[in-house]
Amino acid sequence: MPDSFKKKLKLKVSAINNGTVIDHIPSENLFKVISILGLQNVKSQITFGANFESEKLGSKAIIKLSDVFFEDDEINKISLIARNAKLNIIRDYEVVEKRVVVVPDEIIGIVKCFNPKCITNNEEMTTNFIVISKNPLDLKCKYCEKITHEDQMVIK
Amino acid sequence: MKKKDLISITDYSKEDYLRILELAGDFEKHPNQRLLEGKVAASLFFEPSTRTRLSFETAINRLGGRIIGFSDAGSSSVSKGETLHDTIRMVSNYVDLIVMRHPLEGSARYAAEVADVPVINAGDGANQHPTQTLLDMYSILKTQGTLDNINIFMIGDLKYGRTVHSLLMALSEFENPIFNFIAPEELAMPEEYKLFLKEKGIRYFEHTEINDNINHADIIYMTRVQKERFMDPIEYEKVKNVYILRNNMLDNTKPNVRILHPLPRINEIHTDVDANQKAYYFEQARNGVFVRQAIISHILNLK
Numbered sequence: 132m133p134d135s136f137k138k139k140l141k142l143k144v145s146a147i148n149n150g151t152v153i154d155h156i157p158s159e160n161l162f163k164v165i166s167i168l169g170l171q172n173v174k175s176q177i178t179f180g181a182n183f184e185s186e187k188l189g190s191k192a193i194i195k196l197s198d199v200f201f202e203d204d205e206i207n208k209i210s211l212i213a214r215n216a217k218l219n220i221i222r223d224y225e226v227v228e229k230r231v232v233v234v235p236d237e238i239i240g241i242v243k244c245f246n247p248k249c250i251t252n253n254e255e256m257t258t259n260f261i262v263i264s265k266n267p268l269d270l271k272c273k274y275c276e277k278i279t280h281e282d283q284m285v286i287k
Numbered sequence: 288m289k290k291k292d293l294i295s296i297t298d299y300s301k302e303d304y305l306r307i308l309e310l311a312g313d314f315e316k317h318p319n320q321r322l323l324e325g326k327v328a329a330s331l332f333f334e335p336s337t338r339t340r341l342s343f344e345t346a347i348n349r350l351g352g353r354i355i356g357f358s359d360a361g362s363s364s365v366s367k368g369e370t371l372h373d374t375i376r377m378v379s380n381y382v383d384l385i386v387m388r389h390p391l392e393g394s395a396r397y398a399a400e401v402a403d404v405p406v407i408n409a410g411d412g413a414n415q416h417p418t419q420t421l422l423d424m425y426s427i428l429k430t431q432g433t434l435d436n437i438n439i440f441m442i443g444d445l446k447y448g449r450t451v452h453s454l455l456m457a458l459s460e461f462e463n464p465i466f467n468f469i470a471p472e473e474l475a476m477p478e479e480y481k482l483f484l485k486e487k488g489i490r491y492f493e494h495t496e497i498n499d500n501i502n503h504a505d506i507i508y509m510t511r512v513q514k515e516r517f518m519d520p521i522e523y524e525k526v527k528n529v530y531i532l533r534n535n536m537l538d539n540t541k542p543n544v545r546i547l548h549p550l551p552r553i554n555e556i557h558t559d560v561d562a563n564q565k566a567y568y569f570e571q572a573r574n575g576v577f578v579r580q581a582i583i584s585h586i587l588n589l590k
Contacts, residue, residue, distance in 0.1 A: 244393075246392060248390075248391055248392050248412050248413070249391065249392050249393050250371065250389075250391045250392065250393040250394040250396075250397050250411075251393065251397075253391050254370055254371055254372060254397070255370065255372075256372070256397065272393065273393075273396065274392070274393025274394075274396045274397055275392035275393035275411075275412075275414055276295065276392075276393070276414055276415070277392070277414075278479075
């Protein structure tokens with residue numbers, strides 16, 4: 132069997148008719164991405180794959196979602212944990228659009244403030260940060276005004 | 288109309304500062320003005336702070352308002368496990384204004400979101416204490432006649448001392464300030480504030496000891512080295528007696544220099560300084576009442 136045909140066959144297995152493919156997710160963050168996007172509530176067909184070889188990431192994960200399309204501010208939520216994620220928008224089995232995620236200027240929820248004395252770590256409430264640097268990430272807490280650096284970031 | 292709060296000193300503009308300082312001058316001349324007649328203010332002290340609480344409650348009384356509240360969390364529903372959210376929602380139904388002190392950072396900002404009435408932050412942990420900053424500014428204005436061209440020496444705990452950070456931000460709004468920092472290495476002014484000054488093109492100098500350098504000062508701002516800020520008690524013992532201001536150090540200082548301290552003092556200003564006319568910390572505390580009257584009037588649009 133020629134290689135090109137094999138490749139096509141392999142793709143066929145999980146190809147979707149209409150929907151979104153999220154590629155280049157770091158494998159270790161797959162479940163966080165699922166949780167941030169609330170995919171547990173999606174009723175249409177979803178395929179998850181993890182630990183694929185990736186030149187860029189070493190190991191990557193992929194999510195294929197049938198009949199699901201994201202608004203920018205929705206998908207950008209995953210930028211904190213999947214910086215290099217790429218979206219392929221599929222219509223009628225064809226990639227009609229490719230998108231990258233960007234870090235938003237404000238981050239609501241998702242991240243924990245690193246400051247143990249911050250009210251957000253002591254009361255049931257939503258965190259809120261202003262992004263003061265995107266690379267490396269620096270998030271200023273709207274409440275305690277302390278800066279959570281990328282290496283201190285914990286996803287809620 | 289959107290309600291006004293005072294949570295962080297940087298929420299306010301230079302115009303707001305000047306308006307409040309002008310009002311404070313008026314209250315100093317006429318302290319008893321019954322502008323809060325018929326109004327109720329909540330004084331919610333989730334941790335004790337006698338000086339700040341009494342200053343606020345005096346200000347409210349002099350304005351003719353009534354006060355409800357508590358002076359430590361033990362005597363409130365917090366001891367039963369009530370959330371801050373619920374306490375504030377409940378109190379906000381009863382009063383026209385909330386003054387709150389809380390040990391957790393960011394608690395005042397959160398309370399302001401939850402409350403329908405204005406919130407004044409009387410200290411949220413190591414974060415902000417904006418009314419202290421305004422009374423510091425009032426004390427500088429009153430003793431120097433201006434907030435421009437001030438050469439200020441900040442001495443002691445410049446790392447954790449929230450009052451020096453807020454005062455630095457506020458004074459940076461005025462013309463040509465010069466900052467001098469004297470602190471042990473462990474308690475040096477954090478990089479972020481030095482970077483802030485650099486970006487604004489404001490001059491600052493760092494020193495490791497108190498010597499003749501203070502002879503250039505217009506304001507000497509002393510702070511307490513707080514034991515509770517140290518993880519390691521040995522580190523505290525090493526630095527606690529390093530920066531003590533004594534009367535003989537002031538011999539060659541400028542005649543207009545005034546010594547400020549947010550109080551309480553432990554030993555960082557020797558008692559032999561108290562009688563020197565350059566000592567201003569007790570008057571500074573007195574100014575706190577006028578400034579808080581001014582802040583309340585500004586926030587509630589009473590004047």
